[in-house]
Amino acid sequence: MRLSALQNDNSIVGNTTLSDYLHQIAAALGEEANSAYKSEEKYTALEGSLQNRREEVSGVNIDEELVTLIRFQQAYQASAKYISTVDRLINTLLNSL
Numbered sequence: 001m002r003l004s005a006l007q008n009d010n011s012i013v014g015n016t017t018l019s020d021y022l023h024q025i026a027a028a029l030g031e032e033a034n035s036a037y038k039s040e041e042k043y044t045a046l047e048g049s050l051q052n053r054r055e056e057v058s059g060v061n062i063d064e065e066l067v068t069l070i071r072f073q074q075a076y077q078a079s080a081k082y083i084s085t086v087d088r089l090i091n092t093l094l095n096s097l
Contacts, residue, residue, distance in 0.1 A: 006018055
């Protein structure tokens with residue numbers, strides 16, 4: 001009975017009853033948990049955004065790099081063929097004089 005009477009006694013915790021005080025603590029914890037959850041969602045979204053940005057800046061697409069390498073190789077082969085042709089023409093001209 002005495003424990004039951006403590007539940008409604010206003011003199012234990014300031015000017016509130018023990019039951020009201022426990023409800024206030026539960027509400028405060030709920031608000032803090034909600035705030036922490038929202039912060040976690042916000043930081044997770046930010047992390048994902050930064051990860052995507054990093055991949056955009058530093059990511060390498062192997063297919064694109066291979067296509068570029070093949071283009072450079074073909075350009076080199078074409079240049080080598082051109083130089084070889086010019087060399088043969090110059091040799092032919094010099095030998096015919």
